[in-house]
Amino acid sequence: MAKVFNVDSSFDYGMLAGASCAFGVFDGVHKGHCFLINQAKQTAAENGGISVALTFDIDPDERFHADRLKKLMTNERRIAALSQTGVDAVVVLPFTPEFSAQSPEGFLKTTFADSVPYALHVGCDFHFGARAAGGVGDLRAWADKRGAKICAHDLKSADGKPITATRIRLLLADGKCEEALALLGHPYSFEGTVTKGRGEGTDMGFSTANIELPGMMQTLGEGVYAAWATVDGVRYKAAMSMGVAPTFADATATCEVHILDFSGEIYGDVIEVEPVHFLRPMMKFDSLDALIATVMDNISWVRENLREETC
Numbered sequence: 580m581a582k583v584f585n586v587d588s589s590f591d592y593g594m595l596a597g598a599s600c601a602f603g604v605f606d607g608v609h610k611g612h613c614f615l616i617n618q619a620k621q622t623a624a625e626n627g628g629i630s631v632a633l634t635f636d637i638d639p640d641e642r643f644h645a646d647r648l649k650k651l652m653t654n655e656r657r658i659a660a661l662s663q664t665g666v667d668a669v670v671v672l673p674f675t676p677e678f679s680a681q682s683p684e685g686f687l688k689t690t691f692a693d694s695v696p697y698a699l700h701v702g703c704d705f706h707f708g709a710r711a712a713g714g715v716g717d718l719r720a721w722a723d724k725r726g727a728k729i730c731a732h733d734l735k736s737a738d739g740k741p742i743t744a745t746r747i748r749l750l751l752a753d754g755k756c757e758e759a760l761a762l763l764g765h766p767y768s769f770e771g772t773v774t775k776g777r778g779e780g781t782d783m784g785f786s787t788a789n790i791e792l793p794g795m796m797q798t799l800g801e802g803v804y805a806a807w808a809t810v811d812g813v814r815y816k817a818a819m820s821m822g823v824a825p826t827f828a829d830a831t832a833t834c835e836v837h838i839l840d841f842s843g844e845i846y847g848d849v850i851e852v853e854p855v856h857f858l859r860p861m862m863k864f865d866s867l868d869a870l871i872a873t874v875m876d877n878i879s880w881v882r883e884n885l886r887e888e889t890c
């Protein structure tokens with residue numbers, strides 16, 4: 580696992596001299612991002628320098644479009660995932676208002692100080708600096724003066740379209756877990772703290788762990804899903820609903836997870852939920868009996884059909 584370096588007053592910019600850096604936000608650490616990072620590993624091997632995933636502490640869109648941002652990973656998980664890509668180091672720049680307001684040249688000066696990387700890998704659509712004014716041309720102008728190499732790659736595609744975080748978010752919003760997973764190259768999951776619900780699930784014969792997710796992490800579309808739930812390191816089959824239960828006027832939880840073959844008090848615990856298959860839309864039921872019968876059917880489906888290899 581690569582060491583993570585936060586760029587603060589103690590950061591040694593010298594580590595970027597001669598390094599091969601892949602630069603971006605990398606939400607999801609998807610197959611396209613991994614392709615870019617592998618390119619950085621290759622040029623690092625070429626000159627004997629280190630490979631670096633160069634990223635930001637927050638997703639810039641948290642600063643500019645927090646109201647409509649839907650993320651694939653929290654910042655902590657994104658940085659942890661980057662550290663497991665086989666790079667030598669992850670360097671995390673603080674995306675402060677001052678940092679984001681810089682011109683493209685100022686942005687590069689703040690990022691590298693006087694160090695010159697060996698190679699800088701970006702996608703051909705990469706933009707940076709205030710109002711995203713900087714592009715690959717600005718990178719090349721900066722690099723040419725310093726003897727660095729800019730590698731602007733065509734975006735890795737699947738089914739004729741670039742793999743992007745935006746594309747994967749839209750698939751998840753549409754409940755298309757399998758297609759999202761194919762582009763991510765690893766499971767999609769989120770974590771949340773179990774909160775107290777209305778306490779009615781147990782009376783209905785299926786207890787549920789209620790999870791409140793911040794708006795930014797409500798990326799998965801409303802519906803009922805087959806999922807895996809990890810509690811205290813143990814992985815269970817689960818049937819989950821996403822979206823406020825429309826049958827109940829007082830319902831608040833965004834995500835409710837029935838964990839099969841599990842009983843235990845987990846209020847306040849953080850659990851990981853990995854939705855893998857859309858079962859049906861959320862429904863407003865006319866009677867409790869109808870709701871119970873449908874949810875029991877969903878639970879049976881999960882018990883009979885969910886297999887490790889479907890994740």
Ligand SMILES: Cc1cc2nc3c(=O)[nH]c(=O)nc-3n(C[C@H](O)[C@H](O)[C@H](O)COP(=O)(O)O)c2cc1C
Pocket residue numbers: 776777778779780781787789803804818819820823824825826827832835836837860861862863864870874877878
């Ligand atoms: C697999 C599953 C499917 C669900 N489907 C629906 C649904 O279609 N409509 C609905 O109103 N509630 C649905 N719910 C939410 C239940 O109504 C809710 O879990 C139950 O009311 C218990 O809520 P409580 O834990 O807050 O007491 C579903 C829950 C689960 C676990």
Ligand SMILES: Nc1ncnc2c1ncn2[C@@H]1O[C@H](COP(=O)(O)OP(=O)(O)OP(=O)(O)O)[C@@H](O)[C@H]1O
Pocket residue numbers: 602603604605606610611612614615700701702703704705732733734735736741742743744745746
């Ligand atoms: N499919 C891809 N192939 C190669 N490089 C990519 C691909 N997608 C993104 N990149 C590059 O990876 C870096 C990180 O990109 P970024 O975090 O903006 O990801 P993204 O998937 O394009 O996200 P979004 O859809 O939110 O714009 C950038 O240099 C970007 O150009």
